[in-house]
Amino acid sequence: xxxxxxxxxxxxxxxxxxxxxxxxxxxxxxxxxxxxxxxxxxxxxxxxxxxxxxxxxxxxxxxxxxxxxxxxxxxxxxxxxxxxxxxxxxxxxxxxxxxxxxxxxxxxxxxxxxxxxxxxxxxxxxxxxxxxxxxxxxxxxxxxxxxxxxxxxxxxxxxxxxxxxxxxxxxxxxxxxxxxxxxxxxxxxxxxxxxxxxxxxxxxxxxxxxxxxxxxxxxxxxxxxxxxxxxxxxxxxxxxxxxxxxxxxxxxxxxxxxxxxxxxxxxxxxxxxxxxxxxxxxxxxxxxxxxxxxxxxxxxxxxxxxxxxxxxxxxxxxxxxxxxxxxxxxxxxxxxxxxxxxxxxxxxxxxxxxxxxxxxxxxxxxxxxxxxxxxxxxxxxxxxxxxxxxxxxxxxxxxxxxxxxxxxxxxxxxxxxxxxxxxxxxxxxxxxxxxxxxxxxxxxxxxxxxxxxxxxxxxxxxxxxxxxxxxxxxxxxxxxxxxxxxxxxxxxxxxxxxxxxxxxxxxxxxxxxxxxxxxxxxxx
Numbered sequence: 001x002x003x004x005x006x007x008x009x010x011x012x013x014x015x016x017x018x019x020x021x022x023x024x025x026x027x028x029x030x031x032x033x034x035x036x037x038x039x040x041x042x043x044x045x046x047x048x049x050x051x052x053x054x055x056x057x058x059x060x061x062x063x064x065x066x067x068x069x070x071x072x073x074x075x076x077x078x079x080x081x082x083x084x085x086x087x088x089x090x091x092x093x094x095x096x097x098x099x100x101x102x103x104x105x106x107x108x109x110x111x112x113x114x115x116x117x118x119x120x121x122x123x124x125x126x127x128x129x130x131x132x133x134x135x136x137x138x139x140x141x142x143x144x145x146x147x148x149x150x151x152x153x154x155x156x157x158x159x160x161x162x163x164x165x166x167x168x169x170x171x172x173x174x175x176x177x178x179x180x181x182x183x184x185x186x187x188x189x190x191x192x193x194x195x196x197x198x199x200x201x202x203x204x205x206x207x208x209x210x211x212x213x214x215x216x217x218x219x220x221x222x223x224x225x226x227x228x229x230x231x232x233x234x235x236x237x238x239x240x241x242x243x244x245x246x247x248x249x250x251x252x253x254x255x256x257x258x259x260x261x262x263x264x265x266x267x268x269x270x271x272x273x274x275x276x277x278x279x280x281x282x283x284x285x286x287x288x289x290x291x292x293x294x295x296x297x298x299x300x301x302x303x304x305x306x307x308x309x310x311x312x313x314x315x316x317x318x319x320x321x322x323x324x325x326x327x328x329x330x331x332x333x334x335x336x337x338x339x340x341x342x343x344x345x346x347x348x349x350x351x352x353x354x355x356x357x358x359x360x361x362x363x364x365x366x367x368x369x370x371x372x373x374x375x376x377x378x379x380x381x382x383x384x385x386x387x388x389x390x391x392x393x394x395x396x397x398x399x400x401x402x403x404x405x406x407x408x409x410x411x412x413x414x415x416x417x418x419x420x421x422x423x424x425x426x427x428x429x430x431x432x433x434x435x436x437x438x439x440x441x442x443x444x445x446x447x448x449x450x451x452x453x454x455x456x457x458x459x460x461x462x463x464x465x466x467x468x469x470x471x472x473x474x475x476x477x478x479x480x481x482x483x484x485x486x487x488x489x490x491x492x493x494x495x496x497x498x499x500x501x502x503x504x505x506x507x508x509x510x511x512x513x514x515x516x517x518x519x520x521x522x523x524x
Contacts, residue, residue: 020207023509024219026233027365027394028188028212033168034153035106037398038114038426038440040414043151044508048193048208050153050176053080053099054146058504058513060256060418062146066094066154066177075141075461076124082132087198088156089181095131101157107436109165113402114440118425119148121436122458140459143466147417179203179512188212193511208511214364223248223494230495232509233367236311242494249496252313253503254322255489257414258423259314259372261296261359262483263287266404266444273358273407277386282355287408293481294335295345299383300376301337302486309371314487318478320415320423322488322505326463327420327470332478334485342383354384360401361410365394367489373410376486401442411483413440416506420470424454428482445482 027041034046053067064070067080086094103126107117122142127135138145156175163173174182179201180193193208211228213219216235220242222228234242234250243250264271268288270281286292302316316334321327346354357380361373370391377387392400401409415422430446431438437454453473460466478485491507495514502513 019205020209021205021230021511021514022209022211022228023511023514024211024213024222024228024231025509026216026219026231027214029191029210030395030398031165031169032171032174032182032185033109033165034155035102035109035116036112036165036168038116038151040507043416043506044510045191045210046153047178047508047510047512048180049174049178049182050155051086051178052150052153053082054150056147056150056416056418056506058253058502060416060505062150066099067149070146072143073135076138078136078138078145080134080136082134083200084132086177086200088159088177089175089196089198090156090159091198092156092158094154094156094177096128096134097131098157099134099154100126100128101161102152102154105155105160106152107433111165112439113398114426114442116152116439117433117436118429118439119151121425122148141461142458143461143463144417144419144421144458147419151416180208203512204515205511220494223496226496229499230493230501230509230514232491232493232507234492234494236309236313236368239311239313239492247497248494249499249501250492250494251501251503252490252492253505254315255414255491255507256322256325256416256418256505257366257412257489257491257507258317258320258485259366259369259410259412259487259489260320260483260485261376262406262409262411262443262445263293264404264407264443265446265482271407272405273360273390275356277353277356279356286349286351286355289349290480291345291349292351293484295342295349295383296380296385297335297342297481297484298338298345299342299379299385300335300484300486301379302334303337305372305375305487309368309375310487310489313367313490313492315490316486317488318485319474320413320427320485321418321420325415325418325420326467327474329471329474331471332474335481339379339383346384351384354386356386356388357408358390358406359387359408359410360390360392360397360406362394362397363391365397366412369410369412372486376410404442404444409443411442412489414506418505420467420473421454421458424450424457424473428477429454443483447480447482449476450482 029041029045051066055065068083070080122138124137124139159175160173167173179199183194184192191210219231220238223231318334363370380387426440429437431441457469
């Protein structure tokens with residue numbers, strides 16, 4: 001009997017035996033509050049624990065989730081039919097009241113360094129028609145509402161009423177309907193998750209462990225040693241070695257994340273880290289002069305960044321979406337590398353001898369973030385803008401960025417909606433808590449023309465007309481360069497053989513995209 005049982009076990013497919021998946025994250029989860037800080041590690045962790053009315057698949061396409069179906073009743077009314085039989089991790093029933101409670105909480109989260117309130121900006125009011133039917137009224141036509149709601153994690157009213165962000169981080173309020181429930185959170189080290197016994201979706205893993213391995217070499221070493229099953233954000237210097245290893249598989253997909261340089265717009269007078277060549281703060285913010293921004297842009301050899309710094313794992317760009325995305329403008333090309341023109345523009349702007357500046361960057365958040373900043377600094381120094389790099393761990397970078405303490409900083413943003421509005425809404429739009437725009441606009445850029453593109457495009461029901469507006473916005477943005485666009489990443493993972501992985505354009509590493517020995521997977 002024992003031999004027969006062993007034989008059956010050995011013949012069983014790996015999926016039947018799948019127990020634990022271990023993921024090596026490149027960045028630390030800063031909060032388990034799904035409404036506190038809109039960044040990829042947090043959002044990836046939240047996808048395991050919390051659901052949304054609408055989800056986005058690996059290619060950023062929306063599909064129903066907690067909302068079993070949704071439809072536009074009129075240009076300003078949407079009806080959402082909620083999935084019946086859904087339970088919270090503690091066994092209580094999910095209802096429409098939980099959705100209303102969530103929508104009310106999102107704009108009120110205290111001290112958020114980049115929240116989610118912009119995704120609810122279109123909502124005028126919400127009607128509960130019955131426990132499983134919602135009628136959402138918008139201020140104006142808003143065809144993007146389902147896409148917007150795919151960014152808002154739904155929380156349990158009974159668990160989160162009166163809860164603070166710390167209550168989520170400690171696990172007290174971390175009750176979701178997602179496929180996994182929280183069992184342990186070691187701040188800065190790891191998350192442990194267990195299969196939600198009430199979940200309606202098939203999942204192959206009983207346990208999911210997420211380890212925070214912020215050192216590139218350490219992450220690769222953990223995979224090679226078998227300590228983790230999959231790692232994200234592969235160091236470009238390790239890519240070829242991992243591709244050649246017969247024990248491993250490398251997967252990749254074009255990223256919706258763009259890398260850019262953000263000047264400070266929060267002040268007209270002296271800017272932190274910006275001085276004349278003698279070290280005296282400049283009396284006026286030089287970045288408010290378009291000629292200075294164009295000069296800094298033309299001094300950058302983007303092709304060299306792609307080739308030498310990113311080793312091919314990126315594409316030079318002047319916009320914020322990958323080729324083929326909804327809103328990408330094929331007529332807009334990256335600025336040509338022209339240091340002589342850059343020097344002329346600086347002289348026209350009143351800086352014939354240049355000036356000095358500090359470029360601030362995280363050292364452990366995005367692929368080659370500090371290396372990109374160092375390369376740009378060298379290029380700027382060659383045109384007379386003597387640049388030093390201030391490189392910080394992301395945990396220290398975020399609070400200073402939130403307080404507008406940087407004169408010039410490296411930034412990156414992933415448009416998780418996969419279309420033109422997301423970057424405009426979060427990074428470019430005027431920061432306004434009443435209008436719920438600019439949640440990620442830490443430099444306080446404001447331009448009424450770009451704001452108008454967002455307003456018009458988001459209210460345009462016809463898709464072709466809306467994409468034409470996004471094309472206009474891209475062209476205007478490239479002509480004025482409020483931020484200096486650099487690169488579009490390629491998302492890369494490596495995992496042990498015996499797994500199937502569906503790489504996501506939004507770069508999230510989630511257990512729901514990884515399965516044992518499955519020849520094909522749906523793009524969700």
